[in-house]
Amino acid sequence: METRANLVTVGLFMLALIAAGFGSAFWLLKGSDSAGRAFVTVVFPGSVSGLVTGANVTFNGIKVGEVAKLSFSPADPERVVARITVDPATPLKADSHVSLGYQGLTGASFVQIWGGSAQARNLLETPENDRVMLAERSTVQDIMEGAQRVLARVDGAVATIDQLVKDNAKSVETTTRNVEAFSNVLAENKDGVRDFMGSVGKAADVLAKISAKAETLVGHVDDLVVSVDKVKVASIVDHADATMGRLDEASKRVDGILAKLDGLAGSDEGKGLAVKASDFLSEAKDAARAIRETAVAFQSKSGDLGAGLRDLRDFIADGRRAVSTIDRAVGNLDRDPKRLIFGGQGGNVPEYSGNRR
Structure with a gap:
């Protein structure tokens, strides 16, 4: 009985000692932490x-x-x-x-x-x-919250796509089959496709060459326009205008001569003279009209001429000489119409003799 009491006392003492130790440690730690x-x-x-x-x-x-x-x-x-x-x-x-x-x-x-x-x-x-x-x-x-929002939106988009695919399963299947059929057709006609692509490449090369030639042509046109001497063109146009004026004067004089020839129409000699003179004057008027049309055409296209100005000047000079010749002929005809038909210095018309054979 005595031994048993000693063990209980020792046990209680040890528990009290342990509790005191923990309490002291807690008090010390709390004090040091707060301090x-x-x-x-x-x-x-x-x-x-x-x-x-x-x-x-x-x-x-x-x-x-x-x-x-x-x-x-x-x-x-x-x-x-x-x-x-x-x-x-x-x-x-x-x-x-x-x-x-x-x-x-x-x-x-x-x-x-x-x-x-x-x-x-x-x-x-x-x-x-x-x-x-x-x-x-x-x-x-901020990045994490933004990522969360993005993930939520992605999740919603995926759900929407999933629902869309479910609702249109037949259409998607049909589209897939069409794509597969198209792929098969391409595979079966790969040689034709290759030839077609080659033709496209050749066409592109031809277009490139045409573009290069067109660029060269445009450059030549630019050079032609630049080479045109505006002063020379203006001078040629002035000469053409002067020539046209002289042609107008000659035409008026021809009309007067034709009026004079009408007076000779009563006699046989007059009739023959009128016919020949009319033919001559008609040819002269035709020549004058041709020269006038040529001058007008040149005047309308003078802006596009360049390298051919020298030949055109020669043509104008020849035209002026021709007009001078026509002018002299018309003057002679105006002064003495009979001389044009019968010649000679006197200009007398031969008399008709009934005995001449």
């Missing part, structure tokens, strides 16, 4: 996906604390309030920046703090209730 840490409140404007209690807190990439508590803002449920503990020696300034960060491919979130000017006040030297920082939206967070 060596400073509390700061961080307010996040949106989701803090991946952030948990105990997550790291970094300042300029160096770990300075951890997340102690997460909760919602009573004033705005879209905001998340994180209570963090940091090393009191951290140079946390009032203008420092804070945001949510992500570690590697694991997606583990942490609180990252950076920046702050040397002239700004130290945030840890202010009362604990005033240590409030408003977090900024991180680029990674």
Whole structure:
């Protein structure tokens, strides 16, 4: 009975000793933690996906604390309030920046703090209730949220396409068969297709050659237009106008001569003379008209002439000589019509003799 009592006493003593040890350790740890840490409140404007209690807190990439508590803002449920503990020696300034960060491919979130000017006040030297920082939206967070929205839209698009295929299964099958039939036709006529493509290539080569020749022709036309001497063309046109004027005067004189010949129409000699003179004058008028038409045609196309100006000048000179000859002949005929028919100096018409055989 006595031995049994001693064992119970020893057991109770050991339990009390262990409890005292744990209590002392907890008291020491709590005291050291509260003495060596400073509390700061961080307010996040949106989701803090991946952030948990105990997550790291970094300042300029160096770990300075951890997340102690997460909760919602009573004033705005879209905001998340994180209570963090940091090393009191951290140079946390009032203008420092804070945001949510992500570690590697694991997606583990942490609180990252950076920046702050040397002239700004130290945030840890202010009362604990005033240590409030408003977090900024991180680029990674925006990218992840955007990716989630894109994935949602892609999922909706895939669902729509799937439903479209189901609703149009027969049409899709028919289209597939048509494509397959077309492919088979191409395979069966590959030689013809090859020849056709070769013909197209040859046609393209011919068109290229034609284009080159056309370009050369255009260049020659440009050279021809440039080579035309505008002064010479104007001079030739003036000569042509003068020639046409003289032709008009000659035509008027021919009309007068024809009127005079009408007076000789009563006699036999007059009739023969009138017929011959009329024939001659008609030929003269035809020649004058041909020269006039040639001059008019040249005048209308003078802008396109170039290398043929020299031959044209010779032609105008010949035309002027011909007009001068016609003018002299018309003058002689006007002065003495009988001389044109019978010749001689006197211009006397031979008398008719009935005895002449």
